[in-house]
Amino acid sequence: MAESRTELLAWVNDLCQVSYTKIEQCGTGAVHCAIMDSIYRDVPLAKVKFAAKQEYEYVNNFKVLQAVFDKHKIDNAIPVERLMKCKFQDNLEFMQWMKKYWDQYFPGGAYDALARRGAQAGSKAAAAAVRANMAPLKKAVSSGVANGAAPGRNPAIAPAAFGAAKSSSDHVKKMDEITIQNTELKNMVEQAEKERNFYFDKLREIEAYVGEMLTNGTNPTTDSLTHIQSIMYKTEDGFVPPSDTDETETF
Structure with missing residues (x-):
């Protein structure tokens, strides 16, 4: 069964050390490169713009991702034009495929996303900021599990994403x-x-x-x-x- 938006955001934020609140933010292509790097450890993340805001920066990120796909002979096509529009459904479906691929090929072990990104976002200040943002949520999730809530595979969900997910769940x-x-x-x-x-x-x-x-x-x-x-x-x-x-x- 494919993961929900909330589960995917929790996984992406935990694995890539980002603080995404919407699945549409994956449309920059940056976290896709990081996910592949967690599997193969050979993605040139220094070329990836994790703070991309312009379309040409998105294009650059997806070029890096396509090179990874070609190098490792991954047949799945990357719908770059659709993903860069940052629409929910397109990015959800592609991220669900990415999660399935990661589940199959991730070698295990720890993955230090900030260190792998190096100077771009690997400073002690950046790492401390990310940990500070995620610590309260991890504590809240741990408390919920202790009180009988069902534990998720990756409990570190960003606060805003948690609120949005609850609102969406109520609406559904x-x-x-x-x-x-x-x-x-x-x-x-x-x-x-x-x-x-x-x-x-x-x-x-x-x-x-x-x-x-x-x-x-x-x-x-x-x-x-x-x-x-x-x-x-x-x-x-x-x-x-x-x-x-x-x-x-x-x-």
Whole structure:
């Protein structure tokens, strides 16, 4: 099963020592290079712009990533143009693939992302800042696990991402409830329409039969009443008349 946005952000932030709050931020290509470096330890991270803000810097990062793919004969295509637009769905799907690839090929052991980036973001001040930002969250997650919360594979989720994830989770839950209610109402309407048509057709058939007897001047007989009764109790495939009940529904 593919990881959720929250799980991916937790993994990326922990592995690459960044503080991303949105999966769209992966559209710069920088963390993809770091992920590959954690596997092969041969990515020239000095060429990667981790603070990229311009499109040409994104292009540079993805050139580095493509070179890694070519070197290690990774067949999966990199949808550079779509990723650089920093849209949620495209970046989510590609990061899910990256996580799957990492799970398969990561050799294990510690990976010091800041040290691997060197002077670009590897100073003691930068490392201290990242650790300071992540320490409160790690403490909160650890506390949650101790109190019975389900532990995740990588608990270091950025605070803003955690709040956004909770809001998104509540929204999804509400939408699911509305969808279920809508489906139930639709089924009720369909059932009511079937019942309406079922009984209306009976009345029309009885009306036609009685009209025919009156036109022919026929007096009602036992056979006529029997025929009318057979119409009233006739059923159709796929429809079961509601059963009688003595229970009174209250609102």
